[in-house]
Every structure is written in structure tokens, then in C-alpha cells.
Amino acid sequence: MKMKQNRQDGLENVLRAIRRVSRRPMTDGNTVLRGVHEIQEAFEAALTERDRAILAERHKAADAGSPLVYAADDREEALEDFAFTTAADSLELIVEQIRTINDHKREELYRNCLDIYYALKQCAGTAGEVDRGLRPRFPADVVP
Numbered sequence: 646m647k648m649k650q651n652r653q654d655g656l657e658n659v660l661r662a663i664r665r666v667s668r669r670p671m672t673d674g675n676t677v678l679r680g681v682h683e684i685q686e687a688f689e690a691a692l693t694e695r696d697r698a699i700l701a702e703r704h705k706a707a708d709a710g711s712p713l714v715y716a717a718d719d720r721e722e723a724l725e726d727f728a729f730t731t732a733a734d735s736l737e738l739i740v741e742q743i744r745t746i747n748d749h750k751r752e753e754l755y756r757n758c759l760d761i762y763y764a765l766k767q768c769a770g771t772a773g774e775v776d777r778g779l780r781p782r783f784p785a786d787v788v789p
Contacts, residue, residue, distance in 0.1 A: 655691030666683055699749045
């Protein structure tokens with residue numbers, strides 16, 4: 646129970662970080678980067694060891710395709726573009742990590758549901774046992 650509470654607290658901290666960052670005026674790239682970093686730290690603190698293992702297992706190398714090209718006329722504009730691009734990439738990474746963990750847990754839940762289904766089906770037994778009334782009773786809205 647304590648682990649679930651810690652996990653819940655961690656997720657609430659992520660939501661608090663997102664709310665806190667979203668209230669700030671995002672006037673320049675550095676402010677955006679600091680906000681994304683704050684969200685990333687809260688997210689990483691909320692990860693369990695199991696979540697980290699899932700991410701490590703499924704993490705794919707970043708696509709090093711085409712290099713970024715900045716068409717900025719001056720250095721400050723180029724740095725600002727870089728900051729916003731970096732922030733966007735960081736947010737995409739956070740979303741991908743959440744999606745990876747969610748997909749893994751959904752697959753695990755599905756497998757557990759199938760295990761339960763087949764265990765109940767096995768408990769239902771053969772036709773003879775069903776005739777003797779030994780079949781488990783299911784609510785009307787549950788299809789075994």
C-alpha cells in the first residue's frame with residue numbers, strides 16, 4: 646500500500662510541476678527550457694525501478710538523421726531557436742516515455758485478464774459439472 650501511495654505522490658508532483666510551469670510566462674527559450682527541466686525532474690522522480698527497467702529495455706537510439714539548420718540572422722535568435730527546439734524535443738521524449746510505460750502496463754493488464762478468464766473457464770469445468778450446478782455464477786453484464 647505504501648508503494649502505491651509513494652507512486653501516487655510522485656504522479657501528483659508531476660502534475661504540480663506541469664501546473665506550476667504552465668502558469669509562468671514563457672517569454673524566452675531559457676524559461677521554456679527551465680520549465681521542461683522541472684517537469685522532467687518531477688517525472689523521473691516518480692518513476693519506479695520497474696518503470697526505469699521498462700524504459701531502458703524499450704529505449705531506442707535517437708534518430709540522428711538530418712542536422713538542425715538555423716536560418717537566424719543573429720546569434721541570439723539562433724540560441725532562442727535552439728532553446729525552443731530543445732524544449733520541444735525534451736517534451737516529446739517525456740511523452741514517449743509515458744507512452745512506453747503505459748503500453749507496457751496495458752499489455753501486462755491484458756495478459757492478467759486473459760489468465761483470469763482462462764482460470765475461470767477452467768473452474769467452470771466440463772459439461773457434466775455445469776449440469777450439476779458447479780459452474781461459477783457471473784453477473785449479467787460479465788461475459789466469461
